[in-house]
Amino acid sequence: MQHDDIAARIEAFDHANGGGVGSYKDKGAYHLYLLDTEAPIARLKPTGNGDEVWLGYWSHRRKWEDVDDMGGVVLPLDDALEFIANESIFWTWT
Template sequence: MKDDEIILRIETFDAANGGGVGWYEDKGAYHLYLLETDAPIARLKPVGTRDEVRLGYWSHRRKWEDIDDMGGCVLPLDQALDHIAENSIFWTWT
């Protein structure tokens, strides 16, 4: 998947959920954060050549962690974005 497509899908996710989410790329991952407070929301790290990403959240340890203890959660990008919108673990620090 190309970077432009990932960015477009992140921006579409933001618009569909009322806006207010920013993103930046760092070390091959896309980091989502709340624009109002700069609070971290989620980390999307592309894996392989398809549209799958490893999903991370900002933990109480003040670092990115996998949402699954068994090697991380890898989902198609749109499914990962839906999971972010619906799961409160991503909105703890916002």
């Protein structure tokens, strides 16, 4: 999957769900943040396997961390965006 495709799909998901989230690419990962406050929401790092991405959340330690204790969550991009939208751990510091 092309990286431009990932950015376009993130933007389309945000637009379809009311907007308010921005994204940028840094060090091979896509960072999602709240537009109003610039608070970090999630980090999506492509795994190189189809459209799967590894998910990270912004923790109280002020760094990206795995969603679980077993090495993180890897999901197809659309499922990952839906997961982020519905899981409170991503929205704690926003």
